[in-house]
Amino acid sequence: MSNFIVSKVAVLGAGVMGAQIAAHCANADVPVLLFDLAGKDEPNGIVRKALDGLKKLEPSPLAAKDRVAYIDAANYDQHLDQLKGCDLIIEAIAEKMEWKEDLYRKIAPHVAPHAIIASNTSGLSINHLASVLPEALRTRFCGIHFFNPPRYMHLVELIATRQTGAALLDNLESWLVTRLGKGIVRAKDTPNFVANRVGVFSILAVMHHTQRLGLGFDEVDALTGPKIGRPKSATYRTADVVGLDTMAHVIKTMQDTLPNDPWHGYYAAPVWLAALIGKGALGQKTRCGIFRKAGKEIQVLDLAVQDYRAATGAVAPEVDAILKIKNPAEKFAALRASPHPQAQFMWAIFRDVFHYCAYHLADIADNARDIDFAMRWGFGWSQGPFETWQSAGWKAVAAAVKADIDAGKAMCNAPLPDWVFELEGVHAATGSYSAADKVLKGRSQLPVYQRQIFPEQVFGAAQIAPAKAGETLFENAGVRLWCLPVVDAGIAILSFKTRMHTLGRDVIVGLRQAIAYAEQHCQGVVIWHEAPFAVGANLQEIAQAVEAGQFDLLDKFVAEFQQASMTLKYAKVPVVAAVSGMALGGGCEFPMHCARRVLALESYIGLVEAGVGLIPAGGGCKEFALRAARNAARTANNVPFDFIQPVFTTIAMANVSKSALNARELGFADEADVVIFNPDELLYVALHQARGLAETGYQPPLPARNIPVCGRTGIATLEMMLVNMKEGGMISAHDYVVAKAAATALCGGDIEAGSLVDENWLLTVERKLFIELLKNEKTQARIVHMLETGKPLRN
Structure with a gap:
């Protein structure tokens, strides 16, 4: 059996779809040649403009800013010979049969003997397109229809011709599922497919x-x-x-x-749709279509009066x-x-x-x-x-x-x-x-689908839900520790049972008890459940305790939270966090303390406590202070502050990663952590990561000692930034208070710069600051506002 490896992709057509398909391949560490017509002034001008456009799109097709560097610009006049180095060629030009036919004739002499050619057409006949290619290439041609936007839409339709090789299609499906994270539907060659x-x-x-x-x-x-x-x-x-012109074309x-x-x-x-298109009102891309925005008002076309009115439609x-x-x-x-x-x-x-x-x-x-x-x-x-x-x-x-x-x-x-x-x-x-x-x-039996332990199901398929699957080892009101004997009985799975996987006291207590059980009976633990990973501490519990003035109780709860984080870090067996979706606040701090993280690409990770007037106090500030000291020790000047400043901005602004790759950039994940593109494979990969750590004789890290901190000098430097931001109207007076507390925690407290502390010192500093902020009326107002509206309050 031979490996199927796509080392380089060519995308023909730098339009909306082509450029974003290229971006997603680059996200997956696959270099791309992006082709288009040669420009009059600059041969690669059309493609370079498309690449500049990728950087501005929201939501971003690029999972990290550096991904665009893996897309090389090319044009049909000068660079067709470079197709010989590509394993997969995806045509994504306009939906005009004659244009596609002409392009296929141009590229045919330059295609490598092993390369796959695929059309991203949304509905044209794949068999007709194949007929344009030389006979030798037809067995390696198929349809590969991505949906817009390609990074975020799960579906790819694969369409075989009468001559497409079966093994080729199986290999391509497997690659798309794992490498690009897609859900595949094998479509018939009928107009518009499925x-x-x-x-x-x-x-x-x-x-x-x-x-x-x-x-x-x-x-x-x-x-x-x-x-x-x-x-x-x-x-x-x-x-x-989508575009009204595109809709009309389909x-x-x-x-x-x-x-x-x-x-x-x-x-x-419909007549009204044709009329809009005739006027150039094509929808979002022309800022006018069925809907338009007039100032802050959303307006809608009213056919009765043949004009726009305020959009007020409601359900009876x-x-x-x-x-x-x-x-x-x-x-x-x-x-x-x-x-x-x-x-x-x-x-x-x-x-x-x-x-x-x-x-x-x-x-x-x-x-x-x-x-x-x-x-x-x-x-x-x-x-x-x-x-x-x-x-x-x-x-x-x-x-x-x-x-x-x-x-x-x-x-x-x-x-x-x-x-x-x-x-x-x-x-x-x-x-x-x-x-x-x-x-x-039944479902496809391709080996790639064995990586999906709990694949997505349709109604009526009757697969056991994860919450009831496997063998329960320990359970309380907040967590369930369980295993899958048919997969790996020695690696336990820890799942949170709360709504949105909030981290209340039941979870905190249950987590520590579950890890204690695993240390006695298992070789490793994976924290996994369906997304979101965790949206942080139970804010409702905190608000109730604040209203009752139970600050001693809150201090005890935060200490327990910190100890839960330390339990993960110093567990005698490896603990792997399998993260997908939101991992916010304490939901970010827990993975930070695990031995390893396996992250789905669409993981949105951040310490967002500033949004409710607080700072991270589950060990997040402590971990960043510790990492800064370790990173500084590897440099010539040995100054932790160089590594504190960017982290401070991230925490003070409550920044959340826009992908797992971006989470690495922000410091929430390490380079050694695994990023996967298909969330259905998350548990499988995490279990194997935990097993791998266990098999190599995992030992927990030694407790950190003699940690040099930035102290009051670092706090003062960060405070200067805050003064400028406050005077410039960028932050409020309370934002200043919260951010200074974050600076104090990250710098190890109000002590001399260069002082040597341990982890318990850092935990104590962040916990005391957290409780002080909880006593502040403006923080209390922010918490109430978040609970009532789901939105942050700027006060």
């Missing part, structure tokens, strides 16, 4: 029923967003973000390529009450029975998508699971259409859909397939239904 085919139809259905029932665009977005498990951008804002593709589709009459851009109370019904079967029955236009709209858009997906399942997807995952991963739906249908009662919904089709209420009179009435649902423990093959199909 996600866009269903997603665009869903949008067309929304547009149709919006007009039929006379609803406003803002009203529809209030209905079709988070209230039904869809993104905040809902429908019409999503169209603006609709036109369906119109041109699906002439015999029963829904073909709906494959046309009676419809909102229906949408809040927890039982899906009752909810759908109530929507169908309600005469309210909004309720009728909601039932209609679900009904027509159910109808469409059932009718086309055999044509567009291998099985129902692929459609559901495609809509989750590519469009951000919390449940796919088949999951939603099955959760609401398969038979009852099928009967209701059939009744509406028979009564002429559905968008199309095509009958539901016979299999719909023969099944109890499309998802079961053994697999998901394939309408083409008339069987339940």
